[in-house]
Amino acid sequence: MVKVVKFGGSSLASAEQFRKVGDIIRADAKRRYVVPSAPGKRHKNDTKVTDMLYSCYALAEAGDEENMKPALRKIRARYNEIMNGLKLKMTLDDEFKIIEENFRKKAGIDYAASRGEYLNGIIMANYLGFDFIDAAEVIRFDRNGDFDAETTNQILRERLKKSERAVIPGFYGAKENGAVVTFSRGGSDITGSIVAKACKADLYENWTDVSGFLIADPRIIKDPKGIKVITYKELRELSYMGATVLHEDAIFPVRKEGIPINIKNTNAPEDHGTYIVESTCQKPEYTITGIAGKKGFVAVNIEKDMMNSEIGFGRKVLAAFEENDISFEHTPSGIDTFTVFVHQEEFEGKEQSVLSALHRLAEPDSIDLEADLALIAVVGRGMKSTRGTAGRIFSALAHANVNVKMIDQGSSELNIIIGVHNDDFENAIKAIYDIFVETQL
Numbered sequence: 269m270v271k272v273v274k275f276g277g278s279s280l281a282s283a284e285q286f287r288k289v290g291d292i293i294r295a296d297a298k299r300r301y302v303v304p305s306a307p308g309k310r311h312k313n314d315t316k317v318t319d320m321l322y323s324c325y326a327l328a329e330a331g332d333e334e335n336m337k338p339a340l341r342k343i344r345a346r347y348n349e350i351m352n353g354l355k356l357k358m359t360l361d362d363e364f365k366i367i368e369e370n371f372r373k374k375a376g377i378d379y380a381a382s383r384g385e386y387l388n389g390i391i392m393a394n395y396l397g398f399d400f401i402d403a404a405e406v407i408r409f410d411r412n413g414d415f416d417a418e419t420t421n422q423i424l425r426e427r428l429k430k431s432e433r434a435v436i437p438g439f440y441g442a443k444e445n446g447a448v449v450t451f452s453r454g455g456s457d458i459t460g461s462i463v464a465k466a467c468k469a470d471l472y473e474n475w476t477d478v479s480g481f482l483i484a485d486p487r488i489i490k491d492p493k494g495i496k497v498i499t500y501k502e503l504r505e506l507s508y509m510g511a512t513v514l515h516e517d518a519i520f521p522v523r524k525e526g527i528p529i530n531i532k533n534t535n536a537p538e539d540h541g542t543y544i545v546e547s548t549c550q551k552p553e554y555t556i557t558g559i560a561g562k563k564g565f566v567a568v569n570i571e572k573d574m575m576n577s578e579i580g581f582g583r584k585v586l587a588a589f590e591e592n593d594i595s596f597e598h599t600p601s602g603i604d605t606f607t608v609f610v611h612q613e614e615f616e617g618k619e620q621s622v623l624s625a626l627h628r629l630a631e632p633d634s635i636d637l638e639a640d641l642a643l644i645a646v647v648g649r650g651m652k653s654t655r656g657t658a659g660r661i662f663s664a665l666a667h668a669n670v671n672v673k674m675i676d677q678g679s680s681e682l683n684i685i686i687g688v689h690n691d692d693f694e695n696a697i698k699a700i701y702d703i704f705v706e707t708q709l
């Protein structure tokens with residue numbers, strides 16, 4: 269049995285955190301492959317090493333040698349603090365010489381950012397007595413800089429066979445010519461998932477500073493309950509709507525293999541955390557698995573008599589958005605009305621251009637815009653087998669005096685999307701949480 273364990277930046281921000289991580293890995297011999305992030309924040313006002321590297325490289329690009337050197341020294345101090353704290357007999361002097369040279373040669377922003385994970389990986393391998401595998405050798409990007417899943421899987425699988433225990437730094441890989449490429453921010457989660465797939469792991473443990481996913485945002489609900497088990501599909505719905513613990517793209521490599529992910533807390537390793545699974549017959553604790561949402565949408569309401577019998581009307585409307593490079597979220601419709609929900613930020617600058625395209629392409633009778641709307645997703649595999657979920661949501665919202673602007677239930681019955689005014693967003697979430705979790709109706 270093999271477990272791949274990924275540790276986030278806050279789990280590796282100091283020697284003290286490294287020790288906790290060491291204890292976790294040593295507590296279970298199945299934890300054979302380790303994917304570390306770069307050192308994160310030690311306290312609220314601290315700076316992540318990745319951010320320090322980005323700023324330091326900006327100075328190098330600007331040719332500001334005078335400020336670049338002390339910035340690099342500060343980064344070095346972060347690693348020295350960890351190595352000294354762990355009493356490791358090693359030095360990164362040579363590595364820093366190479367990095368400084370490469371910064372001067374303007375080796376690229378991705379190379380710069382990747383050094384955070386690279387150096388942390390070297391320390392981690394030394395501390396644990398594991399092999400070190402440079403991600404640049406095993407995680408492959410194509411010429412366009414897109415991740416090459418197939419080649420990576422082949423190279424990595426072969427390489428892992430040669431190491432009983434190894435550390436593979438997260439967040440980056442390289443093109444065939446050796447040029448380093450990073451994933452988007454938070455991308456070490458993706459590396460962990462890729463490694464889990466390559467070694468056909470039984471479990472991918474993702475260690476962070478929270479005990480898994482919460483049913484609702486703790487900034488809105490005080491001490492919300494945790495989610496014990498969630499399916500990949502449910503998680504997609506929730507993360508799309510803003511629940512962020514795991515990088516969205518981290519699901520794909522393991523999802524195809526059916527490898528579960530367990531989100532765990534480095535600071536409370538005994539906590540159950542959240543299991544993310546392909547499917548489960550375990551009954552969910554509550555009818556709903558989670559609630560998430562986002563503010564800042566605009567509803568574009570389009571009216572036209574007899575639109576219902578005009579074949580191709582929907583296509584013409586959506587073409588107006590496509591022409592302007594705007595993606596749409598939802599399209600609830602009535603007999604003579606068709607509404608398109610879009611992100612306000614994306615839409616605002618292009619508003620008049622979209623309106624004229626709509627008139628040109630779809631010839632509507634009228635168009636009306638409603639801004640400052642929020643969308644809330646109520647997600648749960650339990651809804652399919654429960655009657656009256658929608659009814660309960662709407663009566664809770666009515667009691668909380670929230671005016672519902674839009675309802676959309678996908679045919680999978682996995683989620684119900686509700687549109688409300690931005691100002692009602694928090695109250696709506698509280699009302700839904702209360703009815704399903706607090707009163708457990």
Ligand code: ASP
Binds near residue numbers: 384452
């Ligand atoms: N260190 C990178 C970041 O800060 C990647 C990661 O932590 O996953 O985004």
